[in-house]
Amino acid sequence: MSRSCKDISELLEAAKRIRLVDRESVDLKTEKLLEELRRCFVIHYFLDELVEARTWIKMFQNIVRKSVAAVNAKNVLLPKEFRSFVIDPLHHLSKKLFNYVYEFARGRLDEDSFLRVAEAAVRTSLRSNLRSLYENWVFLALVYELGTMYNARIVFPEHMHILLERSGRQRSGGIPPNLILALEGRGYISFFLEAPRPIGWGDTRDLAKSWKFYVALRPDLLVYSGRIVDIVVPKGDPPILQPTIIIECKELEDWYLRTREVRGPFAEPMTAEEWRNRWLRGLWAGLADILGVDNVERAYEVVKRKKGIRLREPQIVKLYAKLYRPRTMFLVSRRFVPSWVKSELEADNIVVIDDVGFNEEKLKELVDELEKIASYEGVDVDLVPVRRDDIEKLDKLMMLTGLKSREELVSALIRYAWVHRDEFVKEFTKHQKSNS
Structure with a gap:
């Protein structure tokens, strides 16, 4: 957005003079002019909205980083259109004018019609993306707070990415x-x-x-x-x-x-x-x-x-x-x-x-x-991360007890700890204090 824009009326007049026959006849100079018209149209008519959008995007990118870290996720996956908007809102909105600019340069749209349909296309895209942005921000803010306040961790999807798709x-x-x-x-x-x-x-x-x-x-x-x-x-x-x-x-x-x-x-x-x-x-x-x-x-x-x-x-x-x-x-x-x-x-x-x-x-x-x-509704078997050295200990205990699987062993250990829970808690607390 730092590049300067020509007067929009000059660009419109220049586009009128082109009179394209078809898209295949566009040379490099014409292509650059039409690209400049798309970009400057957005800046001229939507500058304030664009500045606000960039502020919102910064807020969104911040909550993405925080939510990923809070729940041990790998990243956040965005829908294609929304990702394009977040990366570069000016470029994304300019692309919405691609067909209209060509139709204008070919003389199939007069200036008033072009301005009307182009303004509507940009405004619709802008509103849609800002609506998605705030909805996604609220969702990720909840994820962040749950991770921070209640030690929430991502368990689905298995690839450990938060899906906004x-x-x-x-x-x-x-x-x-x-x-x-x-x-x-x-x-x-x-x-x-x-x-x-x-x-x-x-x-x-x-x-x-x-x-x-x-x-x-x-x-x-x-x-x-x-x-x-x-x-x-x-x-x-x-x-x-x-x-x-x-x-x-x-x-x-x-x-x-x-x-x-x-x-x-x-x-x-x-x-x-x-x-x-x-x-x-x-x-x-x-x-x-x-x-x-x-x-x-x-x-x-x-x-x-x-x-x-x-x-x-x-x-x-x-x-x-x-x-x-x-x-x-x-x-x-x-x-x-x-x-x-x-x-x-x-x-x-x-x-x-x-x-x-x-x-x-x-x-x-x-x-x-x-x-x-939060509940265990829908959960018959849960997955619990176990360190490698603890897995080795489980396998040794499995051999000593004659049990055929880790699942049987873990169930037996839990039953034993539960039956003797008072003694277990007492010994565990004593052990914790001695190590502190």
Whole structure:
């Protein structure tokens, strides 16, 4: 961003004079001009936003380093688009103008049309990436705090990287977690970012239909008590495992004033067979409550008549809670939330944590709640790291006792220590004091 930019109007006029026939006819000089136009367009129209984005990125990179160290992870893996934005936001946003600049230089877009579509493309990409950045910052801040306060350690994925990637990992018909943490002496917590996601269903057509609705209503973060490796429950109601906690993140100052068009499957007509599907009726029941109508049929008629529905952001948050029925739902807002919005959400038992900014210490209430839900749910056999010299001792004990496996030996040792626990604790404490 340190390179100077020509006046944007001069660059636009220069691009008009090119009159490209096709992309193959672009020479090096023309290519440099069009590249300069893309770069300077972003700087000219989005300089303040770009400066703010760089500040946010520094905050994000800082929490990446801290969270990796806190839970003994190897690194954090980012989605391709988001990684490009974090590395160089100016270059990333400039790339969004690639096709528009060529169409402008070929005379297929006039100046007003070019400015309109180019501005929309950059703004959409910027908002999308900043939304992802704050959501990811909140997630990693929770990971950092759990590692620091409760000695949490990464146990999944096996490659020991924290996954922020959300897609392409559910082709087999299941949805794996982004991260599982083990909290020493407490159990496990499993995290799923932006789930449920599209998955392959094969011949399960009724569920494939209802799944479209759930994908259209996707919270930022689902958290589960225990070691949960898949949340798809084909015969469940709803067809995903009920989350212990839902966390929704809001980065904009005025998020509660904004509305969102919910179309997709909501605008499609439903057959009598689909209408009898209990998953779909459950979803429409939640929507009926949000819309303030008497029953699911009336909610369906309202949406059908409008070919979709526009909901306020607080309504969408409440719909998540009604649809997925978590034990607790949190909303984390970067900026202050007015009391009337808090009251609306708290009436549906949604806990609001606002004015968080990029200060992970303000998430302590949520971190403490996460610690409380750690459990051994879903764990039949656990993996415990053992030093090499201790493994050798276990093998010698196995030979002396005649047991056939380390698993049998460890179980026998634990049973023995438990039966004689008072004596064991007394001797262990005595040994610790003598070594201190």
